[in-house]
Amino acid sequence: MSEATAGQAPxxxxxxxxxxxxxxxxxxxxxxxxxxxxxxxxxxQYLSWNNLLAVLGRSIALGITAIGQTFVILxxxxxxxxxxxxxAVAVLASVIMNGSPAMIVPAxxxxxxxxxxxxxxxxxxxxxLDVNPLIATLGxxxxxxxxxxxxxxxxxxxxxxxFQFFAYGNVAGVPFAILFFFALALVAFxxxxxxxxxxxxxxxxxxxxxxxxxxxxxxRVIVIAHVICSLCATVAGLYLASRLRSGAxxxxxxxxxxxxxxxxxxxxxxxLAGGRGGIWGTVAGVMIFSLIDSIFNVLGVDAFVKQxxxxxIIVAAVAFYAARSKRIVA
Amino acid sequence: MSEQVxxxxxxxxxxxxxxxxxxxxxxxxxxxxxxxLNNPAFxxxxxxxxxxxxxxxxxxxxxxxxxxxxxxxxxxxxxSLITLVVVGSSMLSNNDPSSTWWVISVMxxxxxxxxxxxxxxxxxLKVPSLIATLGxxxxxxxFAFMWSGGAPRGYLPDTFRFFGRVxxxxxxxxxxxxxxxxxxxxxxxxxxxxxxxxxxGRLLHAVGDNPRxxxxxxxxxxxxxxxxxxxxxxxxxxxxxLLGGFAGVSTDVGTGYELQAITAAVLGGxxxxxxxxxxxxxxxxxxxxxxxxxxxxxxxxxxPVRQVVQGLILIAAVALAMYRRKRTGQ
Numbered sequence: 001m002s003e004a005t006a007g008q009a010p011x012x013x014x015x016x017x018x019x020x021x022x023x024x025x026x027x028x029x030x031x032x033x034x035x036x037x038x039x040x041x042x043x044x045q046y047l048s049w050n051n052l053l054a055v056l057g058r059s060i061a062l063g064i065t066a067i068g069q070t071f072v073i074l075x076x077x078x079x080x081x082x083x084x085x086x087x088a089v090a091v092l093a094s095v096i097m098n099g100s101p102a103m104i105v106p107a108x109x110x111x112x113x114x115x116x117x118x119x120x121x122x123x124x125x126x127x128x129l130d131v132n133p134l135i136a137t138l139g140x141x142x143x144x145x146x147x148x149x150x151x152x153x154x155x156x157x158x159x160x161x162x163f164q165f166f167a168y169g170n171v172a173g174v175p176f177a178i179l180f181f182f183a184l185a186l187v188a189f190x191x192x193x194x195x196x197x198x199x200x201x202x203x204x205x206x207x208x209x210x211x212x213x214x215x216x217x218x219x220r221v222i223v224i225a226h227v228i229c230s231l232c233a234t235v236a237g238l239y240l241a242s243r244l245r246s247g248a249x250x251x252x253x254x255x256x257x258x259x260x261x262x263x264x265x266x267x268x269x270x271x272l273a274g275g276r277g278g279i280w281g282t283v284a285g286v287m288i289f290s291l292i293d294s295i296f297n298v299l300g301v302d303a304f305v306k307q308x309x310x311x312x313i314i315v316a317a318v319a320f321y322a323a324r325s326k327r328i329v330a
Numbered sequence: 331m332s333e334q335v336x337x338x339x340x341x342x343x344x345x346x347x348x349x350x351x352x353x354x355x356x357x358x359x360x361x362x363x364x365x366x367l368n369n370p371a372f373x374x375x376x377x378x379x380x381x382x383x384x385x386x387x388x389x390x391x392x393x394x395x396x397x398x399x400x401x402x403x404x405x406x407x408x409x410s411l412i413t414l415v416v417v418g419s420s421m422l423s424n425n426d427p428s429s430t431w432w433v434i435s436v437m438x439x440x441x442x443x444x445x446x447x448x449x450x451x452x453x454x455l456k457v458p459s460l461i462a463t464l465g466x467x468x469x470x471x472x473f474a475f476m477w478s479g480g481a482p483r484g485y486l487p488d489t490f491r492f493f494g495r496v497x498x499x500x501x502x503x504x505x506x507x508x509x510x511x512x513x514x515x516x517x518x519x520x521x522x523x524x525x526x527x528x529x530x531g532r533l534l535h536a537v538g539d540n541p542r543x544x545x546x547x548x549x550x551x552x553x554x555x556x557x558x559x560x561x562x563x564x565x566x567x568x569x570x571x572l573l574g575g576f577a578g579v580s581t582d583v584g585t586g587y588e589l590q591a592i593t594a595a596v597l598g599g600x601x602x603x604x605x606x607x608x609x610x611x612x613x614x615x616x617x618x619x620x621x622x623x624x625x626x627x628x629x630x631x632x633x634p635v636r637q638v639v640q641g642l643i644l645i646a647a648v649a650l651a652m653y654r655r656k657r658t659g660q
Contacts, residue, residue, distance in 0.1 A: 142644070146639075146641065149634040273458075
């Protein structure tokens with residue numbers, strides 16, 4: 001059908017609609033490949049509701065981080081410090097809790113303060129000192145990781161069983177973490193769609209100079225976006241601490257949350273140059289990522305081949321809609 | 331060309347018309363003085379030649395990375411390409427000393443192919459270089475693991491390690507001359523000539539400064555950008571050959587080198603997202619980074635502190651460059 005309209009409608013309109021539906025199309029393709037793989041190999045037990053939840057549950061930390069990363073990428077910035085921040089928060093929280101339920105609230109508070117501070121510094125360095133966001137957050141990542149490894153080298157502290165509800169608890173038969181993830185995505189969507197800050201984010205990302213001339217406090221918008229991103233990474237760190245029952249200084253780097261969260265956001269149709277994209281694309285991107293892993297598992301692909309294919313798929317997925325763009329990309 | 335325009339503009343802004351010397355040379359000189367104060371043996375040829383030998387791989391890599399940065403992109407795939415070169419060479423040469431030359435040719439061929447693919451994906455599939463080379467990084471890491479089966483066995487023959495390890499003794503005046511330093515001088519000069527004395531260099535600057543304007547002015551934008559990626563990949567292969575010489579075979583030789591190369595180029599005053607950069611300054615940036623690490627080693631500071639210092643220096647260097655640029659009214 002879209003082929004038929006493509007002939008008559010103006011090209012710009014067709015491209016716009018394609019952009020909009022590309023993440024959904026990719027997700028549909030991933031789902032059908034997954035289902036196809038399950039049926040073809042006769043492993044239909046993987047098609048159950050519980051397995052779907054398990055597939056989703058594996059990428060909660062990545063998903064939460066990616067929601068934050070979406071804000072930053074929408075304002076044409078980028079955050080490479082999320083992985084180290086995740087490790088730092090996981091260690092900090094589990095050291096403060098140290099197995100005692102009474103310390104849960106102080107630990108969460110301290111983590112959020114740490115996250116907000118990191119985000120604030122990132123934002124201020126980028127907006128006030130005019131440092132390229134890639135360099136600013138990369139430097140921040142090295143600083144956090146260095147400070148962290150100066151103090152701890154392995155699992156430190158312990159998370160009380162009450163706090164493990166975050167990762168292992170169930171609400172009405174659905175894992176709490178999945179509900180939390182979708183609630184967070186919904187809040188992020190509402191903020192981007194219906195608040196002044198949300199439209200400022202798109203304006204700043206689209207054209208920073210135009211946004212400033214229109215009277216938007218562009219620097220403040222960028223700083224807030226970075227604080228949101230760091231807070232999301234903080235929550236992801238708390239989730240990982242809860243899931244692993246303790247924090248270690250390498251969990252963020254091991255998960256490659258910095259580059260993977262960027263990849264997920266971009267696969268979800270948000271443009272690295274800023275100003276276009278959205279939360280639901282990112283959610284679709286996260287699902288595509290976890291489906292890819294599941295497809296490999298179902299097909300029993302060798303671990304190293306898996307990695308090769310993963311790299312190819314990331315590029316192919318982005319090329320899937322970027323190839324139509326007429327602009328010259330950075 | 332743009333340098334001349336800039337300096338004539340800035341003369342009006344600054345009362346003292348001092349010639350603009352890249353600050354990285356002052357920083358490097360200061361660091362070398364600091365190293366000599368800490369370790370007087372550094373003025374001996376063995377001291378500084380070993381330093382240059384250690385810095386040579388990063389310097390070559392940074393000079394190659396500069397091509398991509400000047401053209402407005404990033405190349406994150408170099409680190410894993412280094413790993414692939416080292417692992418692949420040890421697998422191919424199979425402890426046979428006579429294999430060195432064809433193994434090196436094969437590796438340069440692989441580098442050429444990787445650079446071509448990076449460039450083609452960025453130019454024709456319109457995938458942002460950050461994502462395209464990130465995908466390549468993941469893929470190449472996977473290949474390195476696949477090729478070696480996870481644990482590289484064997485070692486490189488001495489004829490291969492010649493480039494990274496051997497020192498030519500009994501040279502007049504300087505007594506010893508590591509082969510790695512000769513390689514650095516030859517490759518460095520070649521890259522300098524290509525960037526600053528040929529049309530390609532001017533086209534690279536034009537494309538990085540404003541790709542749209544370059545395209546309209548008749549620059550073959552895609553060909554220039556692909557060349558930049560090929561140069562970067564080839565320099566990574568040479569770096570891999572040197573590193574294989576003194577570091578030996580493992581699957582993490584190249585880890586982190588992509589970020590160090592970008593750091594070095596940025597220290598040398600290269601402008602991220604294109605349009606400005608100099609090969610000698612990028613090499614000086616690489617020497618500066620190595621000098622900082624050497625100094626921290628002399629001071630007996632542990633690895634985590636190195637990371638923190640690297641992060642802070644990275645941010646400070648870019649912030650300073652931006653401050654200078656703003657003050658001189660560009």
